Amino acid sequence: MGSNTAQIEVFPSPAEVARAAADRFLAAYQEAVLSRRWFIVALSGGSTPKLLHALLAASPYLESIDWARVFVAFGDERYVPPTDDQSNEKMARETLLSHIPIPEAHVFPMYQAGGVEEAAAAYESCMEDLVGFEGPDLTLLGIGPDGHTASLFPGRPSVHVTDRLVIAAKANAGVEDRITMTVPMLNRSREILFLVAGADKADAAYRAIKGPENWDQTPSQAVGRHAPNVHWLLDEAAAAKLE
Numbered sequence: 685m686g687s688n689t690a691q692i693e694v695f696p697s698p699a700e701v702a703r704a705a706a707d708r709f710l711a712a713y714q715e716a717v718l719s720r721r722w723f724i725v726a727l728s729g730g731s732t733p734k735l736l737h738a739l740l741a742a743s744p745y746l747e748s749i750d751w752a753r754v755f756v757a758f759g760d761e762r763y764v765p766p767t768d769d770q771s772n773e774k775m776a777r778e779t780l781l782s783h784i785p786i787p788e789a790h791v792f793p794m795y796q797a798g799g800v801e802e803a804a805a806a807y808e809s810c811m812e813d814l815v816g817f818e819g820p821d822l823t824l825l826g827i828g829p830d831g832h833t834a835s836l837f838p839g840r841p842s843v844h845v846t847d848r849l850v851i852a853a854k855a856n857a858g859v860e861d862r863i864t865m866t867v868p869m870l871n872r873s874r875e876i877l878f879l880v881a882g883a884d885k886a887d888a889a890y891r892a893i894k895g896p897e898n899w900d901q902t903p904s905q906a907v908g909r910h911a912p913n914v915h916w917l918l919d920e921a922a923a924a925k926l927e
């Protein structure tokens with residue numbers, strides 16, 4: 685895969701990162717609905733997206749989006765039920781989905797009981813039905829201090845999988861069993877937004893954006909340097925090593 689030219693924007697605070705992300709979310713929605721009638725977005729997990737979710741669930745973004753034209757997928761999930769505090773679906777429902785008038789049929793959770801491999805295979809079929817040979821209009825991602833993104837972790841084979849769109853994967857910390865979109869699926873996205881905030885991300889952000897390319901050490905490079913349309917939105921603390 686050829687390398688891309690990612691756009692990088694740095695903001696003084698996490699709140700301003702979230703505001704910029706909300707503006708990009710709205711712009712991506714408007715472009716998608718204007719040209720394709722629907723907007724398909726893959727949400728990220730963790731805690732960084734919470735500020736963005738709060739903005740989208742309130743004015744002016746709430747009323748600027750026709751949520752009946754929005755379809756919500758997930759980039760990755762911890763293999764726990766949506767009642768578990770570690771669930772990305774639970775976080776998304778609490779901070780965004782329960783505050784917007786989106787039809788429940790437009791929300792595609794990753795978790796299903798019966799085993800992580802089966803859940804991943806089912807989600808892969810669901811994504812094939814939803815996006816066909818294309819990808820989401822917008823995929824939101826974060827990075828961990830170890831350089832992972834979605835649930836593609838350092839030293840794990842998952843970042844190198846090319847014949848699947850969604851797989852079961854192992855994490856290096858937290859909930860071990862994960863479901864994640866693969867690099868080929870993530871890189872089909874029309875736009876990727878990395879939201880990165882906090883001093884604990886400074887080293888990983890440097891490695892992801894400027895360091896020597898090594899996907900086993902920094903899996904986020906596989907998306908950040910190769911997806912066709914990548915925007916990095918960082919706060920100053922996370923961007924400290926980029927200058």
Ligand code: 6PG
Nearest residue numbers: 729730731732826827828833834
């Ligand atoms: C997850 C996320 C993961 C996240 C990073 C950053 O399931 O944990 O999808 O890839 O984006 O770990 O998490 P924070 O935003 O909590 O720092």
